[in-house]
Amino acid sequence: MNTPRLFQFALAALIALTFTGCANGKKKTGGGGGGADGDFVNGTPLPERQEGVSFLGSNVDRSKFSPVHFGFDSVAIDSGERGKIDEVAGFLKSASNTLILAGFTDERGTPDYNRGLGERRAQAVREALIRAGADAGKIQTVSFGAEMPAATGGGESAWAKNRRAEFGVVR
């Protein structure tokens, strides 16, 4: 478990460095704490919310793009999922719409950890969209944890469908 996860982080760090360079002080850290001077961050800060715009509301189209799926307890984006991200990035570059990314987990974690894990998945997709050229200021995130499963019932086939990030296009 540990080794592939660390490897993912190393890979993510490498990608982040390759694409963004060190100009904005972006770097990755291990451990629960961080630099004393606090001059690095791990993701791209979110823009202020559009109040009144809800991922659950009728002003958001959740079916325009297919969800990105994830492995068990993982936030890594598999190469097979890249096409979905490129498609959305292309859309965001040409349209004026904003996007709400919603992260979800399967039912196997504890509730608050699942809320955090779902948020990490949404943020991982957001970072990938930004690296593919999308405007960070147009992308919000939210996590529902294990709530609102795409498939009910136990078993890996349902769990695999539930570990996802959905694209909500604000109309």
Added chain:
Amino acid sequence: MKNSRAFSLFAFSLFASVALTRGAEAPTITISKSDKLAVAIGTLSGADGAAAAKILQNDLAMSGYFNIGPAASAGFVIGGTSGGGSLAGTVTDRSGKTVLSQTFSGTPRGKVHAFADEIIETVTGSKGIANTRVAFVSNRSGHKEIYTADADGSGVHQLTNDANISVGPRISPDGRTLVYTGYKSGYADVYEIELASGARNRIIKSPGTNTGASYSADGHQLAVIMSKEGNPELYTTGAGGGGARRLTRSTGVESTPTWSPDGAEIIYSSDDRGTPQLYRISASGGTGRQLSTGHGYNTEPNWSPDGKKIAFTVRDGGGFSIAVLDLAGGSARVVATGEGPAWGADSRHLIYAEGGSLILLDSQTGQKTTVVSGFGKISEPSWSR
């Protein structure tokens, strides 16, 4: 991968059976029946005296400190008058000396719970758990809503009615307010409810997901997980959600913070190094130090009011268990199957969710009591102190 998963499952069942057996048979302190104090409930006169005697008997039994029997063999005899919103209670010792004489007011149950806790504190020196409230999530309405109840499971009250998702309730130590994660706006926000008036405010609504809010022991601060800077991180805020200060800088998922009783430290879960582990960090900043638990998946820590230990949820295979770790040293001890533990005011009892029911565990005797069941699927309990 499949093989190693199957092996770890096998290893888990082996370990779990050992750990559970150890938990049941060799708790740190054992109070056998003879160690308990003998008390007698004498005459409780007045309009609702008989009902009060029943509630009191249950409260005293639940505390774990007493054998309730006849006055002849009792070290302490309880008496009083109950009616009309007040209860005048007395406790006399074997010599006939009055050790407690006090009047309690409140609801028919509330005044008795207050009397029970005063008896416990007078006789044992420890804080009681009777006059406290629990909060939890249930899906019984078809949606996850927040409910509160007395610690004995009576007086269940539905607090939210949003037909949305309301989760992660944390009741303030004084039992007056409650924070939770609600999705009314379509985002995950932290709401605070004043329990007496029902007044609700959305106190944390940063971009992203705001969750895991938990009160410090004095109720003046919150620890909370926010993702506004691009990753879920641990922050502290004032009680009203303002003045956020970031404590962690990680690539992982932080969750479920809990405060030390003196407010100086926070223990939280983070999967920054792979699987979720517990870390201890100064509430004023610095680096989180990992706690060694011997388990691969550790979340939902809850710091005991006496500051000596934490209870938390572990997952070693498919299911969850409650573990207790003595912060002075030693290894984590699995005490029950279930999840979401919360210590009571006595640092002795735990409540947690198991199989959708709310369970009370006496961590000294291993005695388990089902507090609320058949009430939808209960999760994420919290307990006032």
